[in-house]
Amino acid sequence: MTDHTPPPPHICPNCDGFASAAITLGGRNARGQLRTITAHCPVCHGTGTVPARVREGARA
Structure with a gap:
């Protein structure tokens, strides 16, 4: 199986994905x-999204 689905984007915890308001x-x-x-x-x-956080102790 070569098809991989990308991980879902991480929704911003501050605005819950509603990033702009008029x-x-x-x-x-x-x-x-x-x-x-x-x-x-x-x-x-x-x-509306934030990058995935790197776990502590993880290597780049």
């Missing part, structure tokens, strides 16, 4: 649209 600032701009900003998770930097 936050309304209140009010509307000249076109009538809500003013929003995008906030990214500080741990995973907006990807």
Whole structure:
């Protein structure tokens, strides 16, 4: 059997995979649209996943 499935990505424990959020600032701009900003998770930097941790004592 040569087919290997890749391991599932590790979901960020800080944001549970929801890495970006649109936050309304209140009010509307000249076109009538809500003013929003995008906030990214500080741990995973907006990807929703984190690299696998290396076990203690493991060699690279």
